Amino acid sequence: MGKDEFFNDLAESIKDGIQRNYRNLVFIQSKDSYLKMKSVLKLYLSIKDNVSIVYGFHPWIKEAKDRMRELREELEDYRFEDVDYSNAEWYMGNTYDVVIMDMTDNFQPNNVGRMVELCRGGGLIIIYTDNLKENKLFKNSIMRDGKVLSFYEDRFLRKLSEHEGIFIINGDVFQSRTFTGQVESPPERKVESKNAPSEIHELCKTVDQDKALEGLYFIMSSGKRSISITAPRGRGKSAVVGLFLASLSSEDRKKPLKVYVTSPSIAGASQIFEFMVKGLENLGVEYSVKKNSNVISSVNTESMKVSYIPPDAAYSEEGDILVVDEAAALGIAYIDMISRTWTKTIMVTTVHGYEGSSKAFSKYLRKLADNRKIKLKNISMDYPLRYAKGDPVEKWLYDALLLDAEPELPEGDLSILSYEEIPKEELFTDDSKLRQAYGIMVTAHYRNNPDDLMIMADGVHHIIRVLSSSSYYVSVAQLSEEGGMDDDKVELAINGGIFDGDLIPDRVIKHVRIKEFGKLHGWRVVRIATAQEIQDKGLGSEMLRMIIEEAEDNGLDWVGSSFMGDPKVLRFWIKNGFIPVHVSPKRNEKLGDFPVVVVKPISEKAKKIVSIAATVLKEKLLNTLHDVYFNMNPEIARLLINGTGAHKEIDINPIYLDKVLAFVKGTSPYESSADGIHMLVLKYFWDSKRKWSIMPDEEEFLIAKVIQGKPWGNVSAVLSSSRSQVTEGIYTSVAEMLNRYYGLTIDSPLGVMISQHGDLNERMHLD
Incomplete structure (x- = not known):
């Protein structure tokens, strides 16, 4: 041409x-x-x-x-x-x-x-x-x-x-x-029932926005409720939440409504605040705003206060409604935590977006609502605001960036599976195979973005493995070759330097301080996923077993993974023999979780280093959960502590044991016996040789109250338990530990005598 x-x-x-x-x-x-x-x-x-x-x-x-x-x-x-x-x-x-x-x-x-x-x-x-x-x-x-x-x-x-x-x-x-296709004209807007004022509906541009605005009033009814708004980008989902908040401001209240908005960044929440302001101006409601980095961070009216808070702050704040923008990006562990503490939540997330797929997230949210007896309403929006439906550039964008990758449902006999490598040239020149493989990753994991696909495609050290049944992929894994670092790179890591690649060796060197690990060779499992419809059938574990076998055959030293701390994911890795060796001291600001590293050692040298790393991690957690990891989910902490398998003998002197006994007998309150209880709990968690365990929920009570030092009310909120359940759980578990370790019961006598217990000065290491 x-x-x-x-x-x-x-x-x-x-x-x-x-x-x-x-x-x-x-x-x-x-x-x-x-x-x-x-x-x-x-x-x-x-x-x-x-x-x-x-x-x-x-x-x-x-x-x-x-x-x-x-x-x-x-x-x-x-x-x-x-x-x-x-x-x-x-x-x-x-x-x-x-x-x-x-x-x-x-x-x-x-x-x-x-x-x-x-x-x-x-x-x-x-x-x-x-x-x-x-x-x-x-x-x-x-x-x-x-x-x-x-x-x-x-x-x-x-x-x-x-x-x-x-x-x-x-x-x-x-x-x-040139574009020869057809575009759809927007349907005629008709609002059947109006909860929101007409001045607010005037600011809506599509029927979807009108319907969403009315649907949001579901949150205002009594009881524990949650709304999930899902839509592709550019459908006005965040804007309509802002308009809804503005419409609530027009209602008279004895006490101002307190609303918090959170998202991976304050910029991500800006549309909610901007459209709330537009709505208030249309209503003629007086308001005041505060700005952060030239972006609105709070809007106050006489009847409502709406403020932005970072994701981790939502754990401890109290209010009437919590709005979570780009909820799928923050992850299910985060949503699990806030669903315990908040009565009313509005979750906004993008279908086929750049912050992650909402399909896995939506499935989880439905299950969470059922388990927690939360009334859930789903609102979806489809018609674009900026351009006509059928726009050719949107169609190209979704195809080029694989934003709409959806795997086909696997069929056939799942007992006959083939484990194989997919050559990248084959995968990236065959769209049906690529959509199947990447679609499994996108729909099984809620955090994916277009950059991830380019890393998978172009990284020479990134390799792809699949489990297939006939012509369908059922499980997919992306592996990254790591380790074999030269001396300069090892020194850079030990001295705090930053570089691309070698994520697991870098974390082990920096936090465990053992430089030899950088010389070892391993595979980091970047992603491993099974088609949604056939999850929980052991296929992921089978895939992992084959990856480990291949690593052994190739003479590798270890296989590992790094991921955002999530109970379900962490249980999967620990169940398959992987050992936690590192937890970031900083929560990921955008995603709200603590990144975790797990390793399955293969060579003898790797086994020695991983054993040391696990002990160091366990000590770090038990010593700093009250400080650095204060906001860590107690369930995550429990899985990490137990998952290390590290053991240490802990001796407790008689005075502290007697304090614990006094608590069990009811003659001493928790606060007076807390030091002795703390020592007994440390003994329990360090004892990896015991053949017995208290209940998982009791372990979480002990971690939250005794190790993290959370207030009683916070423990109850975080663990979705009443104060009486928490106190009873702590009492029962402490009594069991005292009996199993020392044979002391409610009938045992109180008091410490020198003649009975020997030289207390020596036993307490006093001068």
Whole structure:
């Protein structure tokens, strides 16, 4: 195709897009891509008036900044905003006519996903780069020993050619595919029953938003309730929550309603606050706001106080409603904890989004609601706000980034399975296989993003294994080759340096201080997943067994994994013989969990190091759960402590034992005997040779109260138990431990005598 024909096609397609409210995209790969980008932009500006432009780039790279500044000067008569890719989420509520992505210095799928969604119907997206595969920041971070693959970029380029509404300039070669499909007009808006004021419904743009607004009033009825709002990006789900909060502000109350909003970042919650303010202004309700980093962090009216709090702060705050934006990104362990302490929660999450798939999350939420006797309402939203339904660029985006990967339901005899490696060339050139394999990962795990797929595709040290039944994959694992570090890298790790790759050796070296582990070779299981419909049948464990066998055959020293602390996931690894060796001292700010590292040692040297690491971890937890890990879920703490298998003999002097006995006999309150109880509990958890155990819930009571030092009310809330259940559980478990270890019972006499117990000074190590 000639250049003139290309630009004629593009011009006609832009005009058609403006008329039918869909978007077009131009991809430019050329040494003079910047100049070609300006030619494309000039064409659009000649067709449409009053154009708004957003420009994505990396501001710390001088050449990128120079290009942006030059373009800004040339477009001084237009609304022009520049966006640092790392801050793109701060702009997710904005809409522009033209979105320009400078990918000269970096190509990163997450950036593409976020920036494309800023473009409105009738708009144009321009991606320009010199070469998609060479000298890119994110790609270089995937490199191992100077090697990196390009399977992801090859597929990305292929998808550009396959879809309509996409125009490609590759050097001097021009290719256009105008959109010939149909788009859907929005259905007529009719609101049957109005709980919300008409002034609020005026701000809704779709029928879905109207219905969601009315549906949110479900939360205001009595009892423990939760609402789950799921939708693809750009459907206005966060906005409608903000409008709902504004509508509640119009109601008179004796006592102001207290609402907290949390999300992985304050930027992620910005839409809720912005639309609450819009709603209040439409209602004529007086309000005041506070801002953090130029983003609204709280809105107060006479009848309501709405504030943003970080995810971990939601554990201890008290209020009437908790709104969790991008709930799937925060994970099921987090949702489990807040569902214990909050009576009313609104969960907002993205279907096929960049923060994770909501399918696994929604399934979990239904199960949680049943177990906790929570009344749950699901609200889904489908019609896009910014552009017409059927938009060709959205279709391309979902295909290119595999945002809508859904595996087929496995069929046939699951007792006959094949364990095999999938060559990446085969996987990334066969969409049916890729969608099946990656779809299992996405739908089984709630935390995935487009960057993950590129790492899997392009990392030479990332390998893929599957369990298959006939023509279907049933389980998939992504493995990363780690270890074999040179001396310089080991020294960098021990001295606190940061580098890409070798995650497990790095954590062991930094926190256990044993440098030899860096020399060992192992596999880190990045992801392991089984198709949702056939989970809990032992297929994941079978997959793991085969991975370990292969690792042994290959002479590896260990197999391990790193993941966000979640009870179900942690139980899976411990059940399969993996030992916890590290827990991050810092909770992941965005995801709300403590990252955990587990290892299954194979070689003798690995077994020795892992044994030491497990002992160090157990000591660290028991010594710092009251401080560093105060907000750790007691169930996670219990699994980690018991999972280490580390043993140590603990002696308790007679005075402290007598204090415990006095507590058991009821002559001393808990607070007066707490020091003795603490020592007895430490003895119990350090004793990995005992053939008996107290109940798991009793262990969690002891961890929360005795080891973490939580107030009684907090223990009850966190563990969803009444005060009487907690006190009874602690009493029963302490009495059992005292009897089993020392033969002391409620009938044993109180008091310590020197003649009975020997030299107390010596036994207490006193001078």
